Every structure is written in C-alpha cells, then in structure tokens.
Amino acid sequence: MNYHSSVLAGLAALLILAGPSRAQAPGKPKAPAAAASAAPPSAATLDARYRSGKTHLDQGNYQAAFKDLEPLAQRSARFVRAADAAYLAAVAATRLKDWAEAEQLLNLLRTEYPTYPNMPDALFLQGQVSFEQGDHDTALKTLAQLPDARLTPERELMKAAYLPRITDRSTWQRLLRRYPNDATLARAYADRLVAGGAFTEADRPQLDELIAKFNLERARYTPPPRATKKSSYNVGVLLPFELNDPSWQTQRKNQFVTDLYAGLRLAQDSLQRAGRPLQLFAYDTGADTLTLKQVLAQPELAGMDLLIGPVYKSGARLLARYAREHQIVCINPLSEDGDLVMDNPWHYLYSSSAATQGRVAAQFAISAFGTARPGVLLHEEGKDDTDFATAYRTTFEAQGGKIAAVRRFNGEADESLNAAFAGLDLPTTGHVVVASDNRRVGPSVLRVLQQQPAATRPGLLCPGSWLDNPRLEISQLNAPSVYFVHPKYYDEQRPGFRRLRQLYLQRQRLPPSVYANQGFEMLLYFGSALFQYGPAFQPNLVTAPPVAGAVFEGQSYQGGAHDNQVVPIVKLNNLELQLLR
Structure with missing residues (x-):
C-alpha cells in the first residue's frame, strides 16, 4: 500500500468508527522574515521539511505537519513535490477540523497541479470537506467525479455518514x-x-x-403507526447511583446524581398536581458499562415511554443504541457533546451542545463587536472546547467576520497559557473569545487584557462559569466589554425558581444545586411533551416554538435540532447580571 492509500484508509476508518476527528484550527503559519539577500532554501532543505511533515502526520501531530507542509504547497516554494505537500497539508487540516484551510489547499491542488496522479484521493477528501461545511451539493458533485473503479465503497460510506445530518x-x-x-x-x-x-x-x-x-425493502420503509396519547406515562431513569457502595467517598462523588434525581422527583410532583400523572422507575447503572448492559437486558425497560440517562459517555452510546432499536426517546441529562445525538432521531441532549453554544456566541459577537476588527480565539484541548471553537470560527467568518488567530492551550500549564498570548496584536483586535472552564485561565486572560490601554482593549467573550470563580474579583468581571456565554443562567427572582427552592428546602433541608434545577426543568419539559404530543414527539418539536423555563431561560429544538437551542448571553451591569440574549 502506498502512502496515499494508507492516508485514505485512515480517513475512511475515521468516518466509519468515530466520525470527524477532534479539531484544532491551525491558523496560517507566518513565514519568518528573511533578509533581502538571503538565498532560497535548497532542495535538500525543502525535502527534509517534507519528510518531517510526513512523519508528523503519521504520528498524529497534525499541527506540526501542517506547519511543515503548507508552505511547500505554494508555487513560490518551487518544491518538486508541491502537489503531494498540498494534499498532505489538506489531510492535516481536516484532522484539525480546519475545513476552510483544507478547502483552500484542495482548490490550490486542483488549480495549480491538475495532472496530479492521486487526484481521486483529493476529490474524495474534498467531498468530506464540503460535507463538513454543509455544502452538500458540492460534496455530491465532487464525489461523482471519482472514476467508477476508484473508492466506490469509501464514497458510499461517506455519503451514508453525512447525508443523515x-x-x-x-x-x-x-x-x-x-x-x-x-x-x-x-x-x-x-x-x-x-x-x-x-x-x-x-x-x-x-x-x-x-x-x-431503488428496490428498497418495503417492510423496513413502512412508517410505524403513530404512538397514541395515554392518560399516564412511564419514565425510566438510568443513573449511576452506585447503591452497592455506601462509603462516604462514593456518596460525596455521586452527590450530583442524587441532586439530579431529587429534581426529577419534584418535577414529577408538579406534573401530578397539573393532572399529568407520570411514574419514575429508577435503575442503578453503576460506574461501568457492564452494569448498564444488565439493566438494558431487563424486559420491562422496553415498555418505557421515555428514558433519561446515563451520565458517562460510554454508557450514553449504549443507551442511545437501545433507544433507537426500541424506538423510545432517550434524553441525556448533562452532556454537551453534540456528536452523541448525531444521526439518531431518538436521542436528545437536555443541554445545549458545545457547538451550538459556539454558533450562538458568534452570532452575538457579530452584533456586539462588529466585524471591522478581527477576533482572537483561544481554547483548551478538550473536545467540548474544541467543538465550541470550531463552530464559533465557522459561524463568525461565514457572517463576514475574521478570526486573526486561533490558539489552543493547556490550562494547567503556565507556559502554555503564556504561549497562547505570545505575539498577538491585541491593540488591533476587536475581541477575544476564550473557551475554558479551568479556574486558572480567567485570571491569566484578564491580567493580559487589563495591561492594554482602555481605548484599544479588546472585548472579551468567556464562559459563564467564570462568574463563580473565587480567583476572579467582581470588579474584573464587571468591566464594560466582558460578556458571558452562560447556558446554565437562571434568575433567582423568577417565580418558578423561588417555588422550586421552597419545595426543595422543605424536602431536602438544603437549597437546590444546579443539578437539581436541571433535573426539575428537564422532566417538566419532556414530561409535558409526552402529554401534549405522545411518546413519538420528535416531529412536533421541530416546529414547536421555544418554551420558557420555570428555572432556566427555556428549551427549543426547532428545525430538527437534538440539543437545546436556547443559549443565554449575559453581562454584569452595576454588579447585577443582565440577560442580553
């Protein structure tokens, strides 16, 4: 197998096993300034850089691979293997989920090197890039250009993976x-x-x-009868209570699970008082998938009208598969990973996905900061922060904005944080976006920004979790151009919250935590959907208007979304939180 075939096999495997890889936008590497009299790099130097880029690509160091290979793809480099460099740099960009950069390189390849012998591989890659950017027509048109004998199974697998989205x-x-x-x-x-x-x-x-x-199996494509409405419903709650371990360490670790379930019970009472009787059946899934599989084997679970849980990602995938096979809507209570509900019409996130938060934040930034000056995007290396950053950049640039730099960092390492700000031209930057809940990050970011003169200081868009960071002073957070993406925002003066707090205190002798609030709001919304539409309520949520929450700002799954589309943006004004969106 040649090198291009091995790269292609890797791309196909990613499509089948994991979907698109996690992303870090590389940003455009800047060529070092050279003296006017400096000689161009020798052929040996260029070849060494090419080999280094290939090695980095093989080792999964995509940022370094892109940095080595992208300059070699340009005509001005006069590199004998420029076409190969362009293709491999595009591969590195796709692994980093920088679809715009990958498309530029593939356009360069097809325009400047039209006789490239591995052009079918490039066309296949272009199909993925177009699908990822929502350009389905270009994707199908490009894939149709592949020779009949080349990549047919991989092409159909790609279409089968992306079209359901x-x-x-x-x-x-x-x-x-x-x-x-x-x-x-x-x-x-x-x-x-x-x-x-x-x-x-x-x-x-x-x-x-x-x-x-197309000779499709008629039995498979006969629509199931609509589930009829009932006078009461059964809801299965699958959570890691870990009741077989009574140690205080486990109980303390699982307090969030207990709080979540307590919120569900209060919502059950509220629905009951409204004449909507609903039964909760709790199942202890433990901390491993083995226990969850034993729970899923219980026959009565297939008779539930709604499933809630679990909280760990490995278990979420198992329950999502079960929900699809048995056609029972399943709600993940805490995750913000939009990939979990992709291509599964029976699986929803209660929360907004990280990608949705990034998209809404970018739409807000267009109105708050404008597009006259570019933005800077800083994010941690985790998947949720990466998904936020990717969606933010895609949305902001699609609406005419420009992101001058994208930097990822490790919030636990001071040198990584310092490197994220190194070389940034903050006086010409319109705003800085930070995606990180790490408590070390906020003080570092605000310290750097406050060193800038007030007249040229960029605005800041950051997570709402910073508002609860004891390392930050309220005066820092109260600055004029600091905004918070706060999906868990709620108004403590809202009558619904005050009533919940009163009931929770009566029952638990403690004020409700955010997990109790989430459990309450989640069952109140989806329980009401059961009584309003019946168990197969997915088509109704597509067109249903946003619903104001009793505690939080609300829920919306319009347009076929499977995660909450309501994402509050807030700021401190005279030391009080003000809801902006």
Whole structure:
C-alpha cells in the first residue's frame, strides 16, 4: 500500500468508527522574515521539511505537519513535490477540523497541479470537506467525479455518514432533484422519513416511488403507526447511583446524581398536581458499562415511554443504541457533546451542545463587536472546547467576520497559557473569545487584557462559569466589554425558581444545586411533551416554538435540532447580571 492509500484508509476508518476527528484550527503559519539577500532554501532543505511533515502526520501531530507542509504547497516554494505537500497539508487540516484551510489547499491542488496522479484521493477528501461545511451539493458533485473503479465503497460510506445530518426538507428535495439516480441519497432520505419520525401522508407517493425505483425493502420503509396519547406515562431513569457502595467517598462523588434525581422527583410532583400523572422507575447503572448492559437486558425497560440517562459517555452510546432499536426517546441529562445525538432521531441532549453554544456566541459577537476588527480565539484541548471553537470560527467568518488567530492551550500549564498570548496584536483586535472552564485561565486572560490601554482593549467573550470563580474579583468581571456565554443562567427572582427552592428546602433541608434545577426543568419539559404530543414527539418539536423555563431561560429544538437551542448571553451591569440574549 502506498502512502496515499494508507492516508485514505485512515480517513475512511475515521468516518466509519468515530466520525470527524477532534479539531484544532491551525491558523496560517507566518513565514519568518528573511533578509533581502538571503538565498532560497535548497532542495535538500525543502525535502527534509517534507519528510518531517510526513512523519508528523503519521504520528498524529497534525499541527506540526501542517506547519511543515503548507508552505511547500505554494508555487513560490518551487518544491518538486508541491502537489503531494498540498494534499498532505489538506489531510492535516481536516484532522484539525480546519475545513476552510483544507478547502483552500484542495482548490490550490486542483488549480495549480491538475495532472496530479492521486487526484481521486483529493476529490474524495474534498467531498468530506464540503460535507463538513454543509455544502452538500458540492460534496455530491465532487464525489461523482471519482472514476467508477476508484473508492466506490469509501464514497458510499461517506455519503451514508453525512447525508443523515441534513435536517432541512427543502435541502433534501433539492438534492433528490439534482441527483435522481443516487441510491445512497434516496435510502438516506427514506430512512429520515421513516426512522426519523418526519413522515406525513403527503410524503407517501414519493416514498413509494423511492422504494420501487431503488428496490428498497418495503417492510423496513413502512412508517410505524403513530404512538397514541395515554392518560399516564412511564419514565425510566438510568443513573449511576452506585447503591452497592455506601462509603462516604462514593456518596460525596455521586452527590450530583442524587441532586439530579431529587429534581426529577419534584418535577414529577408538579406534573401530578397539573393532572399529568407520570411514574419514575429508577435503575442503578453503576460506574461501568457492564452494569448498564444488565439493566438494558431487563424486559420491562422496553415498555418505557421515555428514558433519561446515563451520565458517562460510554454508557450514553449504549443507551442511545437501545433507544433507537426500541424506538423510545432517550434524553441525556448533562452532556454537551453534540456528536452523541448525531444521526439518531431518538436521542436528545437536555443541554445545549458545545457547538451550538459556539454558533450562538458568534452570532452575538457579530452584533456586539462588529466585524471591522478581527477576533482572537483561544481554547483548551478538550473536545467540548474544541467543538465550541470550531463552530464559533465557522459561524463568525461565514457572517463576514475574521478570526486573526486561533490558539489552543493547556490550562494547567503556565507556559502554555503564556504561549497562547505570545505575539498577538491585541491593540488591533476587536475581541477575544476564550473557551475554558479551568479556574486558572480567567485570571491569566484578564491580567493580559487589563495591561492594554482602555481605548484599544479588546472585548472579551468567556464562559459563564467564570462568574463563580473565587480567583476572579467582581470588579474584573464587571468591566464594560466582558460578556458571558452562560447556558446554565437562571434568575433567582423568577417565580418558578423561588417555588422550586421552597419545595426543595422543605424536602431536602438544603437549597437546590444546579443539578437539581436541571433535573426539575428537564422532566417538566419532556414530561409535558409526552402529554401534549405522545411518546413519538420528535416531529412536533421541530416546529414547536421555544418554551420558557420555570428555572432556566427555556428549551427549543426547532428545525430538527437534538440539543437545546436556547443559549443565554449575559453581562454584569452595576454588579447585577443582565440577560442580553
């Protein structure tokens, strides 16, 4: 297998096993200033850099690989293997999820090096890049250019992985008109209609036509009967109570689980008082997937109308698969990982995903900071922070803004934090965005920004968790241009919260934690959806307007979203929190 084949095999494996890889935007490497009389690098120097880039790529050090390879791809480098460098640099950019940079390199490759012998590999990669950017038409058009004998299984796997993410009906219809003979596209749409709960009687003629034309299994593509409404519902709660370990260490570690369940019980009481009887059945999933598998094997679980849990990612994937197989809506109570609910019409996040938070934050930044001056984006290395940063940059730049620099850092290392700010031109920067809940990060960021003169100091957009950081002074957070992305914001003067607090204190002798608040709000919303729409309520949430919360700002799953689209943005004004969005 040659090098390009091995890279391609790796891309296909990522699509099948894990979906898109975690991302860090590399940013454009700056060429070092050279003296006018300096000689261009020798062929041996360029070749050594190329080999170094390939080695970094093989080792998974994509940032370093991109830095080595991208300059070699330019015509001005006069590198004999510039086409290979362009392709491999594009691979590194896709592994970093910098889709815009990858597309630029692939466009360069096709324009400057049209006779590149591995062009089918580049076209395949372009298909992924276009899908990731939501340009489905270009993706399908590019993949159709692949020679019939090349990459056919991988191409169909890619389409099968990305097409189910389309939520807009008009997009589906447009693609079906433009690619009427694409069997994978037709099958993906039929799956969405039937398994996704989007089927209406108006869709039956088109569905019958697709079944006949592409010889689809009619039994599989017969829409299930709508679940009828009932007078009461059963909800399975699968949480790691770890009741078999009564030690104080375990009880303390699991206090958030206890609080979450206590909030669910209070919501159950509220629904009962409103004439909506709902039964909770709690299952202890333990701290490992083995216990969860034993719970899922219990026959009565298949008779539940709604499932809530679990809290650990490995278990969440298991329960999501179970929910899909048994067609029971499942709610993940705490996760912000949007990948968990991707391509599964029966799985929802109660919270806003990190990507949704990044998108909403960017939309706010356009109005708050404008686009005249570029932004700077700093984020930690974790998946949620990376997803936030990727969505933020994509949305901000799509609306005409510019991100001058993207830096990732390790919040536990002072040298990494210092490096994140090194070389930034803050006086010309419009705003700085930071994605990190680490308590060490806020003081470092604010210290650097406050060293700038007030007239040229950039605005700051940061997580709402900074408001609870004891290392930060309230005067720092109360600065004029400091804003907070705060998905867990709630107004303590709201009547709903005051009532919840009163009831919780009566029952628990303690004020409710944020986990208790979340449990209460979650069951109140989805329990009400059960009584309003029945157990298969997914199509109704697509068009349902946002619902104001009793505690938090509200819930919305409009447009087919499977995570909450309500993301509050707040700021301190005269030491009081002010809701801006």
